[in-house]
Amino acid sequence: MTDTDHVSTHQSQEDARNEDILIYVNGALKPKAEALVSVYDSGFMLGDGVWEGLRLYDGRWAFTEEHFDRLFEAALAIDLDIGMTREQLFSALEKTRLANDMYTDAHARLMVTRGVKTRPFQHPSLSRQGPTIAIIMEHSKPSIPRPIRLATVPHQRGLPMTQDPKLNSHSKLNCILACIAAEKAGADEALMLDVHGFVNTTNACNFFIVRKGEVWTSTGDYCMNGITRRKVIQVCKQAGIPVFERNYSLVDTYGADEAFLTGTFGAQTPVGSIDGRQIGAGQMGPMTERIRGLYKELIAAETAK
Template identity: 80%
Template structure:
């Protein structure tokens, strides 16, 4: 299928061929931004990351994203080697070097660093962490609402790989996305271990039913910052919102569905498993929440 789209689909921007990338304290041209084949992230997916978005000169919820990066690093016993303030300074340094003022997206990545031998044990990572910031000019391009397909891949229990962790190990979500594309959809809707609707492979998932906004309990998904901002906006604007278990039966008959994430903010869902959700277009509640969110972030 040739017309697949993605929640991370962006307009083409020729300036991205000339971006400068932060690698371990240096800001270098894209062609020179390299890490070792012995790096823990390349070799084992041993690292954590955050995505942040620039609107009108301001990195949205930057402090919260950096705090979550450090929480994730602590959870995997990875010493970043910088303070939160120093990481923020690195972001601002990279932004200044690229002359970016709005409509930019940055991905901050920290791995356990270069290993002495190509094996799993973390003690083989003896050369300190690797930190990279890729910053691109990025404006979302979404020609139509997203098509989702339910897949057998689940976000699992925290004793396997905690889904609340923004880890470099994304194979489970990648396999889910592949399964969805094989089914003719754009992205995957993943259930939790009890069979309730949970999240997509890339974003948090919401439905609208009879004027109320529903999302999962949050027990088995990344508790996204944009997800929480939507919940907070609903509460502040007298929109009923519930974090609860719900099934595919309730989802298929929803009036609207949308996804949330740092890159796309709120992305409408047109179909799920071949069933049209609502009108199949951007719904009035999603549009209202979009407006509230744009005001919040100053977009």
Template identity: 80%
Template sequence: MTDHVTTHQAEEDARNEAILIYVDGRIVPKAQALVSVYDSGFLLGDGVWEGIRLYDGTWAFIDEHLERLFEAAKAIDLDIRLTPEQVKSAVLETQLANGMQTDAHARLMVTRGVKTRPFQHPGLSRQGPTMVIIMEHSRPRIPRPIRLATVPHMRGMPMTQDPKLNSHSKLNCILACIAAEKAGADEALMLDVQGFVNTTNACNFFIVRKGEVWTSTGDYCMNGITRGKVIQLCQQHGIPVHQRNFSLVETYSADEAFLTGTFGAQTPVGVIDGRVIGTGQMGPMTERLRELYKALVTA
């Protein structure tokens, strides 16, 4: 595909060559931002992360992102060894060092740290956690609605790898994305274990039918901060919203579809499995929710 689009597509920004990156309490140039080959994150994907966006001097919903980070760390029995306030200070310090005011994206990562030997047991990580903050100038540039393809890969059951966990182990989602690209789409639409429409490989998924907004039950998808905000906005503004099971049959005949995520906020979907959704362009409900979300972020 010549015009491949992703939900994390940003404008080219030359300033990103000179960014400073936070690594374990030090803020260093990109070329010096290095992590050991013995790090748990590199060896095993043993870590958790958050993506946060900077709008007009404010990191949107940062407290909720940090709460989710600490919940995930507790779930995998990883001691971050910092308080949420200290982690927030590290984000602000990195922002200040980079002189960023708006249109920036931070990826905050915590792994179990450097291992004494390159094996699985968590007890081999004895030096404490590794924390990295990559902060880039980043203005989303998604030139057209996203094309999705349904793939055989599912988000896991809670007892395998809970999909609510924002972990470094993303191979399942990467394989889903590859399958979608091979099918000529931009990203993957993933079903849940019962065959109901669930999420994409990178974002939460919504449809609009007859003025109502539908999304999955939330049992098998990432507990997205933006997803939660969209549901909240619908409830506050009298828009009927349902967290429910629905199938591809109901999805193909939807009036609109869109994705939610920290990076792109609300991204319209034009085509799913070769079927044009609605007009194939951004629909009025997606547009309205984008405006309401923008107002929420500004507030």
């Protein structure tokens, strides 16, 4: 086995500084070994919570307003009181950043659960001590040595009336099972279809294809509406690149000129093959490279504000 036999969309360079990071847990900054939550915590016990991933560029968190909008909207949707204002939560994020002396190439995972339960059962009224808020922040520079290999799996994201895929929920078991199925098929990650059989998303990222100069992604009805996804659509429109949120099938996908993934961590990650079929030249294509450049310009403008 070589280092490139398996690749993850969240693969990063090893950084020894991450052994000494301080983690925010309910107002306190603690070393890794001491950053603990109770086994009675709703997040551990039931996956009852929501989270956001944020990326640090040149001293600024990119698209903080959008990330906080989504976090507070998700908390409202699951009737979870975060117990902090947006300003207080941002102060906690900055407190953690400064304590870890981080300026760029850092990734934060901000997690909010319903908190510690009085008894080990499901009912939310058993969570009486207030939410648990944790922020893990690591030095993190993407290091993905080759384009990602995807495999189509039978697993789907939830329907809006079951577990709405627009929620960044702590409960990710269906995505984990999709990833396991893809790995067993010899791929890196899973390509998931929607309930109608149209191409939807991967287990960890949003998915785009390029066909004859056009950029396509799913309708967004059955996937996490990623902020990077939204920004890619935005930069394409601003640059005059035809971009469509639409239904399309695996037939369309196999015949694509390029394919790429989007997410806060990796921004735009090229896809080399799907179900053993090479996509385009099997490498990052010119449209993906152009969009990556446009996105970097957007980030530069964001962090210059």
